[in-house]
Amino acid sequence: MHYFNDPHALLQLLRAMRGGIVTTLTIFFATLLISIPLGMVVALLRMSRHKALRLPMSLYILVMRGTPLMLQLFAIYFAVPMLTPFHMDRLVATIVAFALNYAAYFAEIFRGGIESIPVGQYEACRVLGLSKVQTFSHIILPQVVKRVVLPVSNEVITLVKDTSLANVIAVAELFRAAKNEASRAATIEPLFVAGVIYLLMNGVVTIAFSRMNRALAYYKD
Amino acid sequence: MLQAKDIYKRFGESEVLKGVTLNVSRGEVVAIIGRSGSGKSTLLRCLNHLETVDAGSIAIDGQTMVENGPDGRAHYRPDKELRGLLLKMGLVFQDYNLFPHYSALQNVTAAQRMTLRRSPQEAEQRAMLLLEKVGLADKAGEYPCNLSGGQCQRVAIARALAMDPELLCFDEPTSALDPQLTQEVLSVIRQLAKEKRTMIVVTHEMNFARDVADRVIYMDGGRVVEDGAAQDVLGSARSEAIRQFAGEVGY
Ligand SMILES: Nc1ncnc2c1ncn2[C@@H]1O[C@H](COP(=O)(O)OP(=O)(O)OP(=O)(O)O)[C@@H](O)[C@H]1O
Ligand SMILES: [Mg+2]
Numbered sequence: 001m002h003y004f005n006d007p008h009a010l011l012q013l014l015r016a017m018r019g020g021i022v023t024t025l026t027i028f029f030a031t032l033l034i035s036i037p038l039g040m041v042v043a044l045l046r047m048s049r050h051k052a053l054r055l056p057m058s059l060y061i062l063v064m065r066g067t068p069l070m071l072q073l074f075a076i077y078f079a080v081p082m083l084t085p086f087h088m089d090r091l092v093a094t095i096v097a098f099a100l101n102y103a104a105y106f107a108e109i110f111r112g113g114i115e116s117i118p119v120g121q122y123e124a125c126r127v128l129g130l131s132k133v134q135t136f137s138h139i140i141l142p143q144v145v146k147r148v149v150l151p152v153s154n155e156v157i158t159l160v161k162d163t164s165l166a167n168v169i170a171v172a173e174l175f176r177a178a179k180n181e182a183s184r185a186a187t188i189e190p191l192f193v194a195g196v197i198y199l200l201m202n203g204v205v206t207i208a209f210s211r212m213n214r215a216l217a218y219y220k221d
Numbered sequence: 222m223l224q225a226k227d228i229y230k231r232f233g234e235s236e237v238l239k240g241v242t243l244n245v246s247r248g249e250v251v252a253i254i255g256r257s258g259s260g261k262s263t264l265l266r267c268l269n270h271l272e273t274v275d276a277g278s279i280a281i282d283g284q285t286m287v288e289n290g291p292d293g294r295a296h297y298r299p300d301k302e303l304r305g306l307l308l309k310m311g312l313v314f315q316d317y318n319l320f321p322h323y324s325a326l327q328n329v330t331a332a333q334r335m336t337l338r339r340s341p342q343e344a345e346q347r348a349m350l351l352l353e354k355v356g357l358a359d360k361a362g363e364y365p366c367n368l369s370g371g372q373c374q375r376v377a378i379a380r381a382l383a384m385d386p387e388l389l390c391f392d393e394p395t396s397a398l399d400p401q402l403t404q405e406v407l408s409v410i411r412q413l414a415k416e417k418r419t420m421i422v423v424t425h426e427m428n429f430a431r432d433v434a435d436r437v438i439y440m441d442g443g444r445v446v447e448d449g450a451a452q453d454v455l456g457s458a459r460s461e462a463i464r465q466f467a468g469e470v471g472y
Contacts, residue, residue, distance in 0.1 A: 120318035123271050127312045128332035128384060129304060138335065142322045219321050220366040 003189050013181060013190055020177025021197065027094055027163045027173060028201075032156065034099035039106025046111055057107070064104030070165050073097045077169045094166040102159060109151045113144040146216045153209035160201045174198070222247045222419050223268070223388055228277035230260075230267055237263045239443040240277070245388065248417040252424055252434035252451070256466065259440040261423045262315075265390050268421075269312045273297065281309050282387065308336070311386035315393045317377040319365040325352060325376045326361040329383050337384065344383075351379035355409050371402030375409055382413075389413070391422040407433075427472035431455045439463055 003010045046057040064072070077093040080086055088096070117140055125135040164175035178194035223245040230238040237260045245251050253261050266272045268279060270286070274295045278288035286306050290296040297303055319328050329348035333339045339347070352358045355375035365373050374394055381389055391410065395403040407429050413420065414433050424430055430437050430451065437454040439447040439462065446462055447454050454463060 118318075120314060120316060121320070124314065124318035124320070126271060127269055127307075127310075128380070129308050129336035130332060131335075134335045138331065139320055146322070219364040221321060 017177040020174040024163045024174040030095045031098040035102035038103035040110050042107035043110035061104045064101050069101050090171045094171050105155050109148050113148040157202050224280045226278045229275045237443050250414045250420045250434045251436045252422050252430035253438045255440035260443040262392050265392050309387045311381035311389045313377050313381050313391045313394050317373045321365050324362050329380045333383050351382050355379050370398045371405045374406045388419045393423050
């Protein structure tokens with residue numbers, strides 16, 4: 001194993017893949033930044049009393065979770081410019097597709113969390129005169145956060161690996177960079193190096209979530 | 222203080238309240254007793270607007286919350302005014318409904334801050350006084366998950382008192398508790414009665430009802446069947462209906 005024994009060669013490989021790592025991290029953080037709040041909005045609309053809000057959200061969630069992310073990526077990158085006057089940069093299209101896809105998953109996780117809060121919590125708030133916004137932001141949401149950390153962490157770990165799908169529309173992310181290096185050096189070793197990098201990223205994700213879990217352990221449900 | 226007149230409430234096909242009338246004057250303690258399913262909780266929930274009534278009127282402090290319109294159906298005040306009136310009432314639940322992510326102290330300060338807009342210092346001062354009153358000053362920093370049922374219920378009482386309600390309602394405040402813990406909660410309510418707080422207490426504790434309540438109301442099948450001084454309703458001259466009910470609950 002060339003790269004794993006030769007620090008100099010490894011350093012050079014990493015330098016060649018640096019752009020790819022940055023792009024992967026960009027996709028990762030941009031997706032989370034958009035899809036988590038968007039997922040909350042979708043969850044709330046999905047639980048609305050009004051059918052006109054509820055049904056489109058159900059359909060949205062069904063399509064996003066029911067079709068391959070790769071297909072959604074193609075659809076947004078190729079079909080949107082054909083049907084609308086918008087042309088999208090590859091990276092932007094990737095982030096849009098990922099954000100829309102992950103928002104659907106997060107929405108279902110958040111909905112499950114919100115629906116698991118006992119109705120007595122809402123009744124206590126009403127009797128104490130809290131407004132709807134106060135009830136949600138101070139009483140319901142903090143309890144929901146604690147209940148969804150685990151399923152959310154699962155999605156985030158999947159997201160780290162899913163970023164490699166952007167390679168199919170030729171976004172120069174980590175996996176593509178590794179593939180390029182592999183064909184240039186005529187060895188698949190760069191792909192394994194990329195694998196280790198994904199693993200390290202998920203190590204960081206895992207540590208971050210277990211810290212969060214510990215921080216939320218000050219009370220039990 | 223509170224006038225509820227001819228309250229009707231149905232859930233789908235079943236009519237749960239069939240014209241309930243209830244008046245409570247200032248400083249009075251009213252106990253409501255009755256079989257399971259007789260509509261006691263529903264009545265309290267209607268008074269506190271956790272349920273909307275189908276027909277009837279409710280007024281607190283002489284101000285109407287809801288009354289029948291010309292169509293014979295209940296019409297509520299606009300939300301904003303209603304909220305103000307509802308704040309004159311507090312409700313203590315059977316299963317406490319404390320906020321699990323807040324400490325005992327935060328449970329008692331939260332609504333003071335958010336609803337009454339009291340300053341953090343004022344809210345905290347008030348909360349500590351009330352926690353002391355219910356015997357839990359030393360538990361102020363504990364979370365509900367670390368408190369016993371009786372302690373939770375006492376925090377819930379402090380939380381309700383912190384809003385300075387003119388009328389405090391209790392829905393079977395001790396039926397989730399074992400006898401030992403029941404007594405510590407009942408003694409808090411007894412203390413409140415001594416202070417001449419206006420209260421409505423739904424309870425299965427007949428001894429408590431007889432000793433603490435000024436008036437006892439017996440409900441059956443969504444109606445008030447008896448309404449009188451505690452010693453009349455539960456005393457030796459009690460009616461046949463009460464005699465039978467008391468037998469069922471082992472009183
Ligand atoms: N939200 C609801 N939907 C449908 N039916 C309800 C609802 N709430 C109460 N009921 C019904 O109304 C009737 C009266 O219920 P309620 O809880 O007021 O009785 P209760 O006197 O408080 O009984 P308990 O002593 O068991 O607490 C019951 O038959 C109950 O099934
Ligand atoms: Mg009940």
